[in-house]
Amino acid sequence: MNAIIFSALAGVVMMFSGIFTKNTSIITNVARVALAVLIAVNLLDTYGGWMIAVDTKNLLSFNKFGFFFNTILFVATFLFFVLSGRDIEKVGSYTAEYYALIFFSLCGIAVLTSFNNLLMMFLGVEIMSIPLYILTGADKKNLKSNEASLKYFLMGSFSTGIMLMGITLVYGATGNFNLPPISSAVTGAVVSDSIIGPLGLLLIFVSLCFKVSAAPFHFWTPDVYDGAPSVFTSFMATIIKAAGFFAFIKLFEERSSDLRVSWKIIMPVIIIATLLAGNITAVFQQSVKRMLAYSSIAQAGFMLFVVYANNNSIGKEGILLYAAAYSLATIGIFAILIRMKDYTFNGYNGLAKKEPFIAAVNTILLLSLAGIPLTAGFFAKYYMLAAAINAGGKSVLWLVVIAVLFAAVSVYYYFRVIQAMYFKEGDAEVENVNNRFKFGLLIIAALIISIGILPSVLLNWFYF
Amino acid sequence: MFSLEGITNTVHEWLNNHFSPTLALLTEFVLVGVAAIALFALLGLGLVWMERKVAAVMQIRLGPNRVGPKGIFQTTADTLKLIMKEGLTPDGADKFLFNLAPYIVMIVAMLILAPIAFAKNFQIWDINIGVLYLSAVSSLSVIGVLMAGWASNNKYSLLGAMRSGAQIVSYELSAGLSVISIVVMTGSLSINDIILSQQNGWWIFKGHIPAFISFVIFIIAVTAETNRAPFDLAEAESELTAGFHTEYSGMKFALFFLAEYINIFIVCAIGATLFFGGWMPLHIGHWEGFNHVMDYIPSSIWFFGKTIGLIFLIMWFRWTFPRLRIDQLLNLEWKYLLPISMFNLILMTIVAIMGWHF
Amino acid sequence: MSAIQILFWFLSGLALVSAIMVLISKNPVHSVLWLVMVFFAISGHYILMNAQFLAIVNLIVYAGAIMVLFLFVIMLMNLDKTSDPQKNWWMKLAGVISGGCLLMEMATLVRQAAEMKEKTVMMKEGSIGLIGNLGKLLFSDYVVPFEISSVLFLSAMVGAVVIGKKN
Numbered sequence: 001m002n003a004i005i006f007s008a009l010a011g012v013v014m015m016f017s018g019i020f021t022k023n024t025s026i027i028t029n030v031a032r033v034a035l036a037v038l039i040a041v042n043l044l045d046t047y048g049g050w051m052i053a054v055d056t057k058n059l060l061s062f063n064k065f066g067f068f069f070n071t072i073l074f075v076a077t078f079l080f081f082v083l084s085g086r087d088i089e090k091v092g093s094y095t096a097e098y099y100a101l102i103f104f105s106l107c108g109i110a111v112l113t114s115f116n117n118l119l120m121m122f123l124g125v126e127i128m129s130i131p132l133y134i135l136t137g138a139d140k141k142n143l144k145s146n147e148a149s150l151k152y153f154l155m156g157s158f159s160t161g162i163m164l165m166g167i168t169l170v171y172g173a174t175g176n177f178n179l180p181p182i183s184s185a186v187t188g189a190v191v192s193d194s195i196i197g198p199l200g201l202l203l204i205f206v207s208l209c210f211k212v213s214a215a216p217f218h219f220w221t222p223d224v225y226d227g228a229p230s231v232f233t234s235f236m237a238t239i240i241k242a243a244g245f246f247a248f249i250k251l252f253e254e255r256s257s258d259l260r261v262s263w264k265i266i267m268p269v270i271i272i273a274t275l276l277a278g279n280i281t282a283v284f285q286q287s288v289k290r291m292l293a294y295s296s297i298a299q300a301g302f303m304l305f306v307v308y309a310n311n312n313s314i315g316k317e318g319i320l321l322y323a324a325a326y327s328l329a330t331i332g333i334f335a336i337l338i339r340m341k342d343y344t345f346n347g348y349n350g351l352a353k354k355e356p357f358i359a360a361v362n363t364i365l366l367l368s369l370a371g372i373p374l375t376a377g378f379f380a381k382y383y384m385l386a387a388a389i390n391a392g393g394k395s396v397l398w399l400v401v402i403a404v405l406f407a408a409v410s411v412y413y414y415f416r417v418i419q420a421m422y423f424k425e426g427d428a429e430v431e432n433v434n435n436r437f438k439f440g441l442l443i444i445a446a447l448i449i450s451i452g453i454l455p456s457v458l459l460n461w462f463y464f
Numbered sequence: 465m466f467s468l469e470g471i472t473n474t475v476h477e478w479l480n481n482h483f484s485p486t487l488a489l490l491t492e493f494v495l496v497g498v499a500a501i502a503l504f505a506l507l508g509l510g511l512v513w514m515e516r517k518v519a520a521v522m523q524i525r526l527g528p529n530r531v532g533p534k535g536i537f538q539t540t541a542d543t544l545k546l547i548m549k550e551g552l553t554p555d556g557a558d559k560f561l562f563n564l565a566p567y568i569v570m571i572v573a574m575l576i577l578a579p580i581a582f583a584k585n586f587q588i589w590d591i592n593i594g595v596l597y598l599s600a601v602s603s604l605s606v607i608g609v610l611m612a613g614w615a616s617n618n619k620y621s622l623l624g625a626m627r628s629g630a631q632i633v634s635y636e637l638s639a640g641l642s643v644i645s646i647v648v649m650t651g652s653l654s655i656n657d658i659i660l661s662q663q664n665g666w667w668i669f670k671g672h673i674p675a676f677i678s679f680v681i682f683i684i685a686v687t688a689e690t691n692r693a694p695f696d697l698a699e700a701e702s703e704l705t706a707g708f709h710t711e712y713s714g715m716k717f718a719l720f721f722l723a724e725y726i727n728i729f730i731v732c733a734i735g736a737t738l739f740f741g742g743w744m745p746l747h748i749g750h751w752e753g754f755n756h757v758m759d760y761i762p763s764s765i766w767f768f769g770k771t772i773g774l775i776f777l778i779m780w781f782r783w784t785f786p787r788l789r790i791d792q793l794l795n796l797e798w799k800y801l802l803p804i805s806m807f808n809l810i811l812m813t814i815v816a817i818m819g820w821h822f
Numbered sequence: 823m824s825a826i827q828i829l830f831w832f833l834s835g836l837a838l839v840s841a842i843m844v845l846i847s848k849n850p851v852h853s854v855l856w857l858v859m860v861f862f863a864i865s866g867h868y869i870l871m872n873a874q875f876l877a878i879v880n881l882i883v884y885a886g887a888i889m890v891l892f893l894f895v896i897m898l899m900n901l902d903k904t905s906d907p908q909k910n911w912w913m914k915l916a917g918v919i920s921g922g923c924l925l926m927e928m929a930t931l932v933r934q935a936a937e938m939k940e941k942t943v944m945m946k947e948g949s950i951g952l953i954g955n956l957g958k959l960l961f962s963d964y965v966v967p968f969e970i971s972s973v974l975f976l977s978a979m980v981g982a983v984v985i986g987k988k989n
Contacts, residue, residue, distance in 0.1 A: 008973045015980060056966045097984045104977035111970060119967050127974045134981030149985075199928065561855070593953055596878045603886030607858060610893045614851060622897060633890055653953060 001054050001062070002041040003070050003110035010034040011103035018096025024089040031099040032081050038106070039074045042067060058178070059117045065316060066113035068461070069246050072320060073109055073239050076327040077102070080235060083335035083440040086432065087231045091138050098138060101131035102235065109243040113250075118167045118177040118204075121247060125163070125211060128243060129156050132236055136228040148227025155210070155220045163207035169200030204251065205266075212244040214304055215273030218297050222281075225293035230343075233289070234334030237296045242323035245303050249319060252307055264392075267308040268399050274301035275406040282413045289343045291413055292333065295369065298410055299326050302403065305384040309391035317459050318383030324458060325376030325451060329365040332444040335437070336362050341429040348417055349426025358430060359421045361441045368448045370414040371407050376451035381407060383455075468583040468764050496588055500577055504726055511725040512539040514772075515779055522783040543718060551714035556617040565612035566712065566719035572605045573726040579655045580733050583743045583764035587656065594655035595647055598734060599640050602689070605727070606632045609698075612720070613708035624707025627790060628698030632689050634797045639685035641805040642678035645812040646738045649675070649821060655737060662741035664749055670821045674812040679739045681805050686731035687778055688793070690724065694785035695793060732774035736767065740774075743767040830870060837863035850896045854889055861885045873951025 010031075017030045046067035081088075089095045108128030115121045133156060137149025171177060174197060210217040225233045278298025285291040303322055306315040336358055340347050352359040368375035385400045392399075421428070451458055475495070479488035513528065513536060520527025528535030553562055579594035581587040591597050606629045613625020647653055649671055650661045661667075667675050688695035691707075699707030709720045736742060743763035747755045788796065815821055840859035847853040861884045868877035949955055960968055 004970065008970075008976075011973070011977070054966065057963050059964075059966050092984075094984045094987075097980055100980055101977060101984075104973055104980070107970075107973050117967075119964075120970075123967055123970055123974060127970070127977065130974060131977045131981060134977075134984055137985060140985070558849075558851075561851075591874070593874050593878055596875070596882070596953075600878045600881040600886060603882055603890075606886070606890050607855070607893070610890065610897065611855070614893075614897045626894065626898070629890055629894060633887060636886075 001052055001056070001060070001114075002045040003038065003067075003074075004060075004107055004114075005052060006038050006041050007103050007107035007110055010038055011100045011107065014096050014100035014103055016096075018094070018100075024095045025086075027096050027099065028081070028085040028089060031103075032078070032085065034103070035074065035078050035081055038103075039071065039078060042070050042074060042110075046071065056116075059120050060111070060114045061116040062114050065320075066246075066250075068320060069113050069242075069323065070110055072324045073242060073327065074106065076239055076242075076324070076331060077106065077235070079328065079440060079444055080239070080331045080335075083331065083437060083444075084231045084234060084338060087335075087338045091229045091231060092140060094138070098135065098232075101134055105129075105131040105235075105240065109239070109246075112243050112247045115247070115250065116178065118170060121251065122160075122163060122167060125208075125244075125247065126160065128240060129160075129211070132156075132232075132240060135232040135235070136224055138232060139229045142227075142229075144227040145229060148224045151220055151227075152224045159207045159210035159217070162203050162210075166200040166203030166205075166207065169203065170197055171200075173197035173200060201252075208244065208248045208251070209270065212241055212248060212300050212303070213274075213297050214270050214300055215275075215277045215297075216270070218274065218277055218300075221297055222290055222293045225296065226287070226290050230289060230334060230338045233293070234331055234338070237292065237334070238327035238330045241296065241300065242303075242327055245300075245306070245319060245323070248307050249315075267304070268396075271301055271304045271308060271399065272402060274298070274304060275403060279406045279409045279413075283409065285413070286345060287343050288337055288340075288345060288348065288417060291345075291417075292330065292337070295410065295413070296330070298406065299369070301406070302381055302384050305388045305403070308396075309387035314383055314390050315387035318380065318387050321376065321383055321451065321455055321458065322380040325368055325380040325448065328444050328447055329368040329375075329377065332365045332441055332448075333362060333369070335441070336430070339431050339433065339437075341431065345416055345420050346424075346426065348420040348428050349424040351421040351428040351430070354428060355430050355433065357438060358433065358441065361445045362421065363418050364445045364448060366414040366417055368452065370411045372411075374449065374452050376448045376455070378452060379455040467762055468586040472586060500574060500588075503577075504574070504722065507729050508722040508725050509539045509543065511729060511775065512542075512721075514775070515725075518776065518779045519783060522780070546718040547715055549714040551716050552711075554617055554711050557711065558615040558617070561611050561615035562711075563716070565608050565615060566716045566723070568608035568611065569605055569723045570719050570726075572601060572608060573723045573730065575601045576730050580730070581655055581659055581737065581742050582767055583762070586743075586764070590654060590656050593653045595643055595653045595658070595738075599636065599643065602727075602730075603632070603636055605723075609708050612712070616708070616711035618711050620704045620706075621708050621710045624698045624704045624710070627704075628691055628708055630790075631691065631695060631698065631793065634794060635685040635688040635695075635801075638681050638797060638801040638805040639689060641802075641809050642682040642685065643734075643738060645674065645678040645805075645809050646671075648809070648812050648816045651816075655742070659737060659742040659744050662744045662747075664747055666739065666741040666744070666746070668739040671812070672815060672821065674808050674815055675739065675821075677808045678805065678812065679735070681801055681808070682735055682739070683774070683777065684801065685797075686735065687781055688797070690727045690731055690778075692728065692778055693782040694787050696787060697790055697793060728775055728778060729771065732771045732778065733767070735774050736770035740770045741766075742770075826870060829866070833863045833866040833870070837867070851893065854892045854896060857892075858885050858889050861889070868951070871951060872949070875953040875956055876951055 013034060014027070014031060017027050021027065045062070046064060088098055091098065105128050108124050108126070108131075111120055111124030111127060115124055133149055133153040136152050137145055139145035167177070206217065209215075210220075213221040225237055228236065275298060278294050278296070278301055282291050282294035282298060285294060303319065303326075306319045306322070309315040337343065351362070364375065368377035371377040371381040381403075385403060388396050388400060420426075476488075476492065479491055482488075483491065516538070517527045517534075528538035531537040531541050553559055576598060578589040579587065579591050579597055581590075609628050609632075610625045613621040613623075613628070616622070646658065646667055649667060650658045652658060652661070662670070664670075668679055669675075671678075691698045698704075699709075704710070709717055712720060741747075743766050745755070745758035745761060745763065745766050747758060837860050840856045840863060843856040844853045844860065847856060861880060865877040865880045865885075868874070868880060950959075
């Protein structure tokens with residue numbers, strides 16, 4: 001509850017900070033401090049420390065998994081603020097409001113990591129996404145940004161409508177919004193032939209697939225990620241997506257059985273479609289930003305494995321690792337991308353000669369996204385596949401093989417950037433590189449490698 | 465003692481004695497409908513005459529004085545003229561919507577009549593969320609206005625309708641909030657309960673300053689909602705000829721005109737009900753003798769007296785304040801009235817919780 | 823057939839016909855007006871279920887406020903019939919087929935559902951829809967979502983200002 005309350009309060013504080021000062025760097029620093037406090041109160045919550053006693057009437061249930069997930073996402077956001085704070089200031093003249101919206105979005109995430117009720121899930125998803133529609137359109141003069149915002153808003157509203165329809169059907173089948181009774185009421189002997197509950201769950205499933213941009217529902221992703229101001233793309237593609245997956249897991253960890261046989265058919269189809277759509281299209285992109293948008297779809301395909309595996313501990317550990325590895329790496333890559341003059345692959349030509357440090361960090365992060373050993377991405381992908389095998393045994397081996405093949409495809413387009421940086425002549429330009437920026441990148445690279453070498457450090461933390 | 469309740473009860477008993485209950489009910493429906501339409505006609509005629517006379521008094525002239533004593537039949541004559549005129553439909557107009565719009569505005573005005581208590585126990589429908597019903601239905605008249613403005617295929621009409629719509633939608637908020645502040649005091653949304661709660665004094669006296677503030681806000685907001693001067697931008701003659709009903713003529717125009725006055729009557733009736741006790745006579749705390757004397761005046765007289773008093777107030781505005789500009793109008797609502805009414809609502813809630821009212 | 827049943831069928835028919843008209847009207851203004859009709863019919867259903875508060879709020883919020891804004895925008899944009907972009911014939915066909923499949927699937931599933939056969943909606947009974955009970959529930963059991971939804975509205979408002987304000 002701490003995280004929910006404090007993130008909302010921090011949002012309000014940010015709103016007011018815009019009244020008291022017009023100096024954007026002060027606002028950015030206020031946001032960093034507020035986020036640090038948010039991380040601190042969330043940690044307190046995790047270890048049963050100070051907690052505002054709120055009787056949530058079982059609408060929210062807090063557990064360590066959720067708190068830990070919060071921590072990872074908040075820390076990722078903190079690094080995002082540190083690295084890209086300057087760029088947020090440059091988007092438009094509403095710096096304070098942008099930070100406020102980001103904090104509101106974090107509030108939605110905190111709700112999503114603790115919901116115990118479909119009503120709360122709906123609220124969480126909405127609180128998380130509504131600020132994003134605005135952030136996408138923050139660059140008001142840019143038509144692409146406007147278009148992306150409108151597209152995102154319309155598609156998002158539509159998927160929310162589908163989710164509400166699903167929630168309504170589930171309510172109709174069970175008579176309440178609570179999570180646990182859904183499965184018992186639906187699969188229980190009394191109304192065993194009920195079909196409305198599963199139908200509702202299917203609709204919620206579709207809507208969540210939209211939110212995490214899983215394959216047949218991914219068409220909005222490239223346009224929105226490409227059109228949005230790059231800083232906010234970075235936030236959307238990482239933290240928000242990971243939170244969406246958390247909601248997905250939390251909803252279906254005990255309920256996939258409600259979808260019975262179809263679960264084992266639907267999930268592989270969606271996973272393969274997502275991997276296919278993401279990876280194959282990413283290969284043909286000319287703009288690194290658009291490539292990253294497609295690669296985020298591809299990464300979503302991997303994260304879907306945990307939904308497929310549902311409710312085993314490897315999967316849970318895996319999603320934590322994946323969220324950390326993917327968010328950190330993508331935030332870093334985007335932070336560099338934002339400061340590049342040219343967003344195409346050619347824009348990276350010869351970066352290694354000009355800025356060897358940045359090129360090196362970028363390489364590490366790209367390797368992590370590709371899942372090369374010794375980086376966090378490798379273990380993240382490994383845990384995902386292991387979770388699937390753990391859940392499905394040998395019958396899912398083919399799925400794992402396909403996933404590995406697609407991971408190999410992804411190496412191609414990630415290496416195109418590395419190739420451009422190291423093996424091509426050119427004069428790539430990076431703007432506004434200062435020591436703080438480099439230090440932030442160093443921390444991210446260090447985190448990626450240390451998780452890559454010793455994933456148990458992160459995971460052990462989860463159990464204590 | 466004269467009372468409307470007696471008449472309705474007599475009719476009800478007579479009908480039930482002579483016909484089957486279903487038939488009696490149906491007859492009563494018809495009677496209520498006829499009574500409502502008759503009331504509308506009378507109000508329309510009366511209020512237009514009143515407006516012209518009030519205007520004349522304000523401007524130190526005589527006003528209508530030819531048809532009938534003191535010109536009392538002037539509006540009847542005008543209405544007859546309008547009925548006989550040809551109802552034109554412009555060429556590029558959306559015929560169906562153009563012809564439908566006046567009826568929608570009229571029907572909405574009639575629907576609002578349902579929960580209003582005209583006298584003691586004299587109410588068409590005592591719905592338990594009467595106040596909400598009022599604000600819901602009154603917000604629908606915008607649709608009729610927009611329909612009329614758009615279907616006319618005339619830029620003045622469209623602009624007038626837009627202004628009117630923006631005005632109604634925005635002022636409805638503060639009108640609603642000031643209504644709610646009385647609901648907070650009463651603890652009920654039913655019109656009947658609200659009136660009964662004023663047995664020992666009207667809310668405008670019992671509710672201290674917050675009630676007075678909400679009354680002021682209410683009267684400003686409803687003046688704007690009915691598109692009356694100084695908020696009559698929707699039909700600002702110098703800018704938009706006649707606003708959304710520029711293209712209307714004959715009976716359809718008369719319907720808009722009538723609906724405007726009916727709406728004034730209705731909002732004033734609501735104001736009288738909420739703040740001045742509706743049909744409740746002027747009672748003061750424990751002055752038993754005084755209260756008893758007041759009870760001798762029939763409740764319908766109290767109701768219509770208060771309503772007409774408020775109508776006079778609104779007519780008075782028209783000749784007192786200059787017209788606002790559209791941006792001033794919207795600023796007034798969103799930057800002043802709305803925040804004030806929100807704080808006032810909080811104040812009212814505190815008063816209600818602490819029981820500081822009488 | 824009792825009066826309530828007649829009303830139910832009338833309102834359902836009205837809602838369906840209006841909803842179809844929303845889709846097939848050539849003129850966007852007509853579509854919006856038909857949509858208002860749909861909301862009226864739905865409000866009627868709420869009243870039949872003795873949920874008067876919901877009925878009225880449905881009218882205030884949707885018919886009174888949101889639809890008026892819709893009308894505003896559409897009227898100001900002055901869309902005429904010709905500006906409707908013509909979609910590819912194949913796209914239309916694909917849409918019809920996929921939408922029809924979903925509809926058919928849902929219809930068959932709902933038809934099969936055993937528990938729907940006995941259960942019908944409670945007409946004119948139950949007091950949960952009355953404003954007092956609704957308010958009590960909202961401020962006791964559901965106070966957490968009620969308060970958290972304020973964050974939702976706050977963020978929407980901040981967003982509206984950010985998007986709408988001139989630089």
